[in-house]
Amino acid sequence: MKYVKLGNSDLHVSRICLGCMGFGDASIGQHSWTIDEEHTREIIHRSLELGVNFFDTAIAYQLGTSEQFVGRALRNMARREDVVVATKFLPRTEEEIQKGINGRQHVLNSIDSSLQHLGMDYVDLYIYHIWDYKTPAEEILDGMNEAVRTGKTRYIGIANAYAYQVAKMNALAEKNGWAKFISVQNHYNLIMREEEREMQLLCREDNIAQTPYSALASGKLAKRPGETSKRQAEDSFMHFKYDATAEQDNLIVKRIVELADHYGVEMTQISLAWLLTKVESPIVGATKLHHIEGAVKSLDLHLTTNDIRYLEELYIPHHLSGVMAVNKPVMNEEPVWVKASKNK
Numbered sequence: 138m139k140y141v142k143l144g145n146s147d148l149h150v151s152r153i154c155l156g157c158m159g160f161g162d163a164s165i166g167q168h169s170w171t172i173d174e175e176h177t178r179e180i181i182h183r184s185l186e187l188g189v190n191f192f193d194t195a196i197a198y199q200l201g202t203s204e205q206f207v208g209r210a211l212r213n214m215a216r217r218e219d220v221v222v223a224t225k226f227l228p229r230t231e232e233e234i235q236k237g238i239n240g241r242q243h244v245l246n247s248i249d250s251s252l253q254h255l256g257m258d259y260v261d262l263y264i265y266h267i268w269d270y271k272t273p274a275e276e277i278l279d280g281m282n283e284a285v286r287t288g289k290t291r292y293i294g295i296a297n298a299y300a301y302q303v304a305k306m307n308a309l310a311e312k313n314g315w316a317k318f319i320s321v322q323n324h325y326n327l328i329m330r331e332e333e334r335e336m337q338l339l340c341r342e343d344n345i346a347q348t349p350y351s352a353l354a355s356g357k358l359a360k361r362p363g364e365t366s367k368r369q370a371e372d373s374f375m376h377f378k379y380d381a382t383a384e385q386d387n388l389i390v391k392r393i394v395e396l397a398d399h400y401g402v403e404m405t406q407i408s409l410a411w412l413l414t415k416v417e418s419p420i421v422g423a424t425k426l427h428h429i430e431g432a433v434k435s436l437d438l439h440l441t442t443n444d445i446r447y448l449e450e451l452y453i454p455h456h457l458s459g460v461m462a463v464n465k466p467v468m469n470e471e472p473v474w475v476k477a478s479k480n481k
């Protein structure tokens with residue numbers, strides 16, 4: 138295993154992060170294809186054996202049961218100080234807004250619930266999962282800073298964000314003497330490269346780590362055409378993310394298959410070896426043992442400059458998809474954080 142320091146932090150993480158969205162009770166929550174606790178434990182056990190120390194979950198995953206499975210497994214199988222646990226909180230609900238629970242309180246309530254699910258005293262990285270257009274940014278950041286100050290998380294990160302949002306939040310944190318985001322978890326892979334437009338530059342300049350999700354395009358960059366699974370059949374959000382651009386993207390997938398055959402490796406290794414030339418630690422989902430084994434092997438593959446050019450040259454800019462496509466401000470309304478700063 139190879140390890141890397143995560144941006145401006147003291148966290149030393151494996152260059153493969155195990156994504157835990159596929160773990161949890163499949164009878165509740167967003168996904169019908171998640172794996173049960175016994176199979177989750179097998180994958181976590183194998184990941185630890187392979188040197189993976191970085192685990193990404195969220196309160197949103199199967200209504201907290203991913204956090205519960207991950208927490209129980211890690212508490213059983215590892216020393217707390219040897220693993221880096223990241224989890225995330227969601228935007229305020231309409232009900233919370235009606236009850237007058239502000240952004241700060243929302244963050245603090247959320248982290249308490251996550252710690253309870255995990256059975257842990259602290260997480261290493263607490264992530265703002267989805268930009269909350271209805272809550273002033275200052276309230277969110279104040280809550281996240283308080284979580285750091287009280288030792289409930291060591292560091293903070295952000296996901297599904299534009300570069301301008303990260304830059305603005307970190308400037309606000311600096312102004313207030315608060316904790317800043319040390320990592321960004323956005324959608325980035327060989328067929329979704331919009332991060333290269335601005336985020337990559339911001340992250341390099343400010344030493345913010347990139348830990349992209351859907352590193353294998355939810356399986357599309359790891360499976361031979363025609364190869365299927367429960368998830369491929371049932372994950373409608375994945376199809377929403379990738380089906381519209383499939384015709385163009387499949388030309389890139391074909392090149393991944395060609396290079397995999399050339400090197401005698403799995404597609405996963407080609408796709409991740411490419412991403413590892415760009416970012417610190419891609420987040421990879423696994424529903425079978427061989428998935429995490431394949432991901433770790435990608436660290437041994439060196440792609441040449443020609444390989445990289447061959448993989449990249451057919452990409453044409455994409456519209457944002459998935460969370461970034463659906464989470465939008467109400468366009469003709471003044472953003473809530475602008476309103477909040479005018480009221481001061």
Ligand SMILES: NC(=O)c1ccc[n+]([C@@H]2O[C@H](COP(=O)([O-])OP(=O)(O)OC[C@H]3O[C@@H](n4cnc5c(N)ncnc54)[C@H](OP(=O)(O)O)[C@@H]3O)[C@@H](O)[C@H]2O)c1
Binds near residue numbers: 296349360421429460
């Ligand atoms: N912040 C966010 O909004 C956000 C959003 C999405 C995900 N995430 C995080 O990122 C993690 C990964 O996301 P993801 O699951 O969408 O993407 P992914 O890592 O791109 O895809 C994982 C899927 O790829 C397939 N796969 C992996 N290795 C394989 C191999 N060797 N051969 C064949 N298939 C293989 C499996 O599909 P099958 O199960 O179909 O076999 C697996 O479920 C999540 O667990 C979560 O932690 C965060």
